Amino acid sequence: xxxxxxxxxxxxxxxxxxxxxxxxxxxxxxxxxxxxxxxxxxxxxxxxxxxxxxxxxxxxxxxxxxxxxxxxxxxxxxxxxxxxxxxxxxxxxxxxxxxxxxxxxxxxxxxxxxxxxxxxxxxxxxxxxxxxxxxxxxxxxxxxxxxxxxxxxxxxxxxxxxxxxxxxxxxxxxxxxxxxxxxxxxxxxxxxxxxxxxxxxxxxxxxxxxxxxxxxxxxxxxxxxxxxxxxxxxxxxxxxxxxxxxxxxxxxxxxxxxxxxxxxxxxxxxxxxxxxxxxxxxxxxxxxxxxxxxxxxxxxxxxxxxxxxxxxxxxxxxxxxxxxxxxxxxxxxxxxxxxxxxxxxxxxxxxxxxxxxxxxxxxxx
Amino acid sequence: xxxxxxxxxxxxxxxxxxxxxxxxxxxxxxxxxxxxxxxxxxxxxxxxxxxxxxxxxxxxxxxxxxxxxxxxxxxxxxxxxxxxxxxxxxxxxxxxxxxxxxxxxxxxxxxxxxxxxxxxxxxxxxxxxxxxxxxxxxxxxxxxxxxxxxxxxxxxxxxxxxxxxxxxxxxxxxxxxxxxxxxxxxxxxxxxxxxxxxxxxxxxxxxxxxxxxxxxxxxxxxxxxxxxxxxxxxxxxxxxxxxxxxxxxxxxxxxxxxxxxxxxxxxxxxxxxxxxxxxxxxxxxxxxxxxxxxxxxxxxxxxxxxxxxxxxxxxxxxxxxxxxxxxxxxxxxxxxxxxxxxxxxxxxxxxxxxxxxxxxxxxxxxxxxxxxxxxxxxxxxxxxxxxxxxxxxxxxxxxxx
Numbered sequence: 127x128x129x130x131x132x133x134x135x136x137x138x139x140x141x142x143x144x145x146x147x148x149x150x151x152x153x154x155x156x157x158x159x160x161x162x163x164x165x166x167x168x169x170x171x172x173x174x175x176x177x178x179x180x181x182x183x184x185x186x187x188x189x190x191x192x193x194x195x196x197x198x199x200x201x202x203x204x205x206x207x208x209x210x211x212x213x214x215x216x217x218x219x220x221x222x223x224x225x226x227x228x229x230x231x232x233x234x235x236x237x238x239x240x241x242x243x244x245x246x247x248x249x250x251x252x253x254x255x256x257x258x259x260x261x262x263x264x265x266x267x268x269x270x271x272x273x274x275x276x277x278x279x280x281x282x283x284x285x286x287x288x289x290x291x292x293x294x295x296x297x298x299x300x301x302x303x304x305x306x307x308x309x310x311x312x313x314x315x316x317x318x319x320x321x322x323x324x325x326x327x328x329x330x331x332x333x334x335x336x337x338x339x340x341x342x343x344x345x346x347x348x349x350x351x352x353x354x355x356x357x358x359x360x361x362x363x364x365x366x367x368x369x370x371x372x373x374x375x376x377x378x379x380x381x382x383x384x385x386x387x388x389x390x391x392x393x394x395x396x397x398x399x400x401x402x403x404x405x406x407x408x409x410x411x412x413x414x415x416x417x418x419x420x421x422x423x424x425x426x427x428x429x430x431x432x433x434x435x436x437x438x439x440x441x442x443x444x445x446x447x448x449x450x451x452x453x454x455x456x457x458x459x460x461x462x463x464x465x466x467x468x469x470x471x472x473x474x475x476x477x478x479x480x481x482x483x484x485x486x487x488x489x490x491x
Numbered sequence: 492x493x494x495x496x497x498x499x500x501x502x503x504x505x506x507x508x509x510x511x512x513x514x515x516x517x518x519x520x521x522x523x524x525x526x527x528x529x530x531x532x533x534x535x536x537x538x539x540x541x542x543x544x545x546x547x548x549x550x551x552x553x554x555x556x557x558x559x560x561x562x563x564x565x566x567x568x569x570x571x572x573x574x575x576x577x578x579x580x581x582x583x584x585x586x587x588x589x590x591x592x593x594x595x596x597x598x599x600x601x602x603x604x605x606x607x608x609x610x611x612x613x614x615x616x617x618x619x620x621x622x623x624x625x626x627x628x629x630x631x632x633x634x635x636x637x638x639x640x641x642x643x644x645x646x647x648x649x650x651x652x653x654x655x656x657x658x659x660x661x662x663x664x665x666x667x668x669x670x671x672x673x674x675x676x677x678x679x680x681x682x683x684x685x686x687x688x689x690x691x692x693x694x695x696x697x698x699x700x701x702x703x704x705x706x707x708x709x710x711x712x713x714x715x716x717x718x719x720x721x722x723x724x725x726x727x728x729x730x731x732x733x734x735x736x737x738x739x740x741x742x743x744x745x746x747x748x749x750x751x752x753x754x755x756x757x758x759x760x761x762x763x764x765x766x767x768x769x770x771x772x773x774x775x776x777x778x779x780x781x782x783x784x785x786x787x788x789x790x791x792x793x794x795x796x797x798x799x800x801x802x803x804x805x806x807x808x809x810x811x812x813x814x815x816x817x818x819x820x821x822x823x824x825x826x827x828x829x830x831x832x833x834x835x836x837x838x839x840x841x842x843x844x845x846x847x848x849x850x851x852x853x854x855x856x857x858x859x860x861x862x863x864x865x866x867x868x869x870x871x872x873x874x875x876x877x878x879x880x881x882x883x884x885x886x887x888x889x890x891x892x
Contacts, residue, residue, distance in 0.1 A: 137856050403829070
């Protein structure tokens, strides 16, 4: 049984929407609390550093990808760095995408299970969510890209509602003075921000061959990264201005606590369900495209062309299993994201693009 | 309306076969008596205040003649088929040669040519055989009895398929926005009003699909989301009701479906009166006997009214059924179930294609240039043309179908 996706084509607008809608949902989920612990009231500057870093990496990926038209990063890696190292890099990318998808699924399931559906078993929410992700992967990147347009529209509504709700609560003094803790904590927060959005940057290198006008892919990618970055940075600023750095730093899921502490007039005094529904679109688009990239990377390592049902089901089982085994313990999950993940993620999202660029320049391609 | 054909066209009946004389002679042989064509008056499903009052009939020659009268162009091309090994029903595919996408024309031709059946009783048999997905609840072709709608579709590069014996013309390819379109939009003088009513229909579509599910999810799992005064009202109305909220919702939705079916089966003013009386009696008795909460009645009725804002019959039916799915998911998993079902339906709609054209175009894929005559209605002195079906699709747009 083959996927319905035969010759997927993503328009440049959809490409931009895809990049921006996958950039913001996980980082506002867990990133806010972690970065507030690292950089205090300057955490939003860390967010901006993350965006700048992402822009540089995205342009490297688009530049290198442009040298290999119609090929994904997994396909051109062996051509640049040699067969065995290239395949090893492909496998590393496959695992990285899978972990990115797992992180996305786990963060959503935590939101649901800890705040809205406290009585529902963790496994039930995980299974249903992974089923929807697999359904999306089965339809392929073209459908995911179409949904990302709706996702980004929902994200804008989300931000507008947050803006409305925080308007009465904001206090500029809470983000002042700037550079309160010095530069090193901000750099550390920037590293955390890039670690969160790292897998999403590498998605560009997997999706690039599907973009309609590849020569002009840089502009929508940059616009997407900027928009996505603005969305999460705005959210960080809102968290700081409403709750302050110390309260934000105490939170595990600061974004949910912010939304729960706000109201829009007396008619919408608890609107976290609506916010979660809006956030959900971007979240699913992110989980869908990362899972798709994991499946596609795995297949391309072994030279398989079309996505088949066995790959999708196997990845779905892996994703659900990983979430259930490793994300059920929230403390373990949070400690991992806050500690080792930065150092595991950094060599992949920075190292691979820089390595490929270096080989590209050395071999004068 | 059919005077012309009353004079010229007749239905053939074999007297010998009817009288029982002879043994198993084919009806087509023997003496033929000519019987005048019977004028069939049907209910008008696409009424408008302005615009033509003419409708297609069950005679294919008459239907084609109406069209050629409206579009006397040499570019109006016909491809004729005889479908059905037994009935040899005449099927005619009509399109504008300089406007229609050749790839889509060829695809429809191939699909019609591949139909293997004994007889074609109605255009629905052709429709079912040429659609991209049979499993999908959403129709991927549009049907209309109006010559002006057909003319407009042809001018936009779509293809019309006429079937002898059916007044419903199949229009393909079709997007979601075609199904939400009404002729009134085009005939309205002020484009702002047309866009307003169009936007209202999309909101009604969303309400019909999701309001009962949202209500069940919030009242069952997250009542704290309601404003306090509204919550008091809901709680007070449900104080003595014996059933949980989701059972109430299913009961009300079931009653509404039953009344709707009754109105279809008794399509007269008597039927409407009976439906109205029985509906009011059931609801009033239900509320006063504390059998059902007033909140559910309001929500179910609102969603029913909203479903009638969807102009296309097939799409409306789909949404009514989808409503049961969303309510079931909301019953089981609250707001998460609601979000999952909304996303699954959205993903399905975004993945659907009608002859290679994405079902949600020009919204997904995003083509804002096409919004002026699909999502909204732009101001235009001439008929706005939809670019969705433009003849030369970009690479990949058609090939994936």
